[in-house]
Amino acid sequence: MRISLEVFAVALKTLSQHKLRSALTMLGVTIGVGSVIVMIGMGQGAGALVRTTIQGLGSNMLLVFSGSTTAGGARTGTGANLTITVEDAKAIARECPSVTMTSYGKRDFSQVVYGNQNWYTTISGVTPEYQLIRNWPLATGTFFTQRDMERGNTVCVLGYKVYMNLFGPERDPVGEEVIIHRVPFRIIGVMGRRGALPGGQDQDDQIFIPFTTAEWKLLGSALVGYASIIFASAISEDAMTEAEQQIRDLLRQRHHLPKDVPDDFTIMNLKDVAEMQAATGKILIKLLGGIASVSLIVGGIGIMNIMLVSVSERTREIGIRMAVGAKRSDVLVQFLIESVVLSCIGGLIGVALGIGSSQLVSLLGHFPMLLSPLVSLIAFGFAVLVGVVFGLYPANKASKLNPIEALRYE
């Protein structure tokens, strides 16, 4: 067998003589390979989503909100109707064995002014433990301390996006002052970059101030002692469900809720949220997997069909080639290479299509896609495989032709 570049060139030339036919034949492989790429990209993205969400949100974090949840998952209570308190948070840390640490917070939205720059953002009043629970390093400066909490100091830590918008990348903001709600705050640090939450909220677009400062200086005194959210850190990932139960029991007891009354709070297990998000992705992946395998098989059958047509159209050519000295293996290789070239071109287009649609999915669907060159290679490998598997039968048929009958064929 002589497999040289030349054989490929001849195959390309032959295929280009039937451009439309070749293009239509490739379509199945193209769609199949494209789907494989999107599928694997989503699969890896979904896995990474769970991992980064859990790690990114903090060590084994549980969130507690005010307000109850319906069976469908919609929260009925609003921030105006606060039910959880600072004391609840402290009690959880103290009394739940599976919880190591808690923090609590309140948030508001406000204009922030620095010089002639201003930015509308979220103001989060939290406790110093927040940074530890979230496992969130600072880009520069420090987070506020227990002392700042006790004194209600007007210090703040900027989210990365706020910092970029007010200062730009060159200036060090530590020590500068910003005006929030007509109150000047001294900047003591900038949070590291975190990006968007699975829900789409940008974590870098907020300013952190001590909880007490928020209560005393920014928010109405009527709600002193109430928190809109409690952050709790479980002792381990496995203990998260346990911790959730302990928190529920404790809060129901503290809120004096009779057995038949639903919770007046909502506990969110972020691991569950991330996994739910990933599960949606997994359904899509299965769907795509189905499309991919069906397309590849249909594409392969298309190739086989066209190659069979080609073999019978070119029976005389095969006879002539055999008469001038082509061995059976030469004929086999010629037709096999043709089908492989056909599926490879289809595969290449599919790879481009797959990468393109992956980008589109991650852009429009807010779903993180993880694409590596290996993924493209695997998908392309499928195309080659389809070309070989479905090209073998027609090529073998061509090589087994009787030269005399082939020459006589009209």
Add this chain to the structure above:
Amino acid sequence: MAGKELVIVEDLHKVYRMGEMEVHVLRGITLKIDEGEFVAVMGPSGAGKSTFMNIVGCLDYPTRGHYILYRQKVSTLNTNQLAEIRNKKIGFVFQSFNLLPRLTAVENVELPLIYAGVPRKERRSRALKMLWAMGLKGREYYTPSRLSGGEQQRVAIARAIVNQPILILADEPTGNLDSVSAREVMVIFQRLNDQGITIVLVTHESDIAQYARRKLIFRDGKVVEDTGAVALQPLLKGGTA
């Protein structure tokens, strides 16, 4: 020039089976063709001439009998070895030219060299030289549809001889040509024979057969007349003595 035995067939039979029916196409052909001979094969339609040529050309197997080509027993060879013989030792010329319509003249001529594994550059130059020798300068890059019948047949001859075969088998090569083109083609065959290439040619026309030095007449699967057989006998005896 004559003397070395190129083709020896002994009691060659070919039977086609079509269901229950058996068609006995060749019924015991025994003959020898020496190197350098120019043989015309004649006879009525259906006499088995093409069948005989296909067997001699290693495109087909006999049902019975022996065939020795160039001291090799063909019946013992596998399909790959037969392909190699067709590639290196034999050149075919057909009535219907059998050029590949999508390829240019020079690409058609290159075909046997591709399967002989000749490198690209050498292939092209050898193919071009063959075309020029056939008087086809200026037609090298024409596809067959743009060539006249005579020109197409000369391309086919160039293809048949490009790999320097010892035997050319031509089955009615002038059957589709006008008399002028036919004469041109025959002159080429004569020239090739003068260079020492053995030629076996099937024809229905006696004036074409005139170019040959030996005539075989086929009828009902048998050779009924062989003008060269007598002349050959003493030569063979002389060779073995």
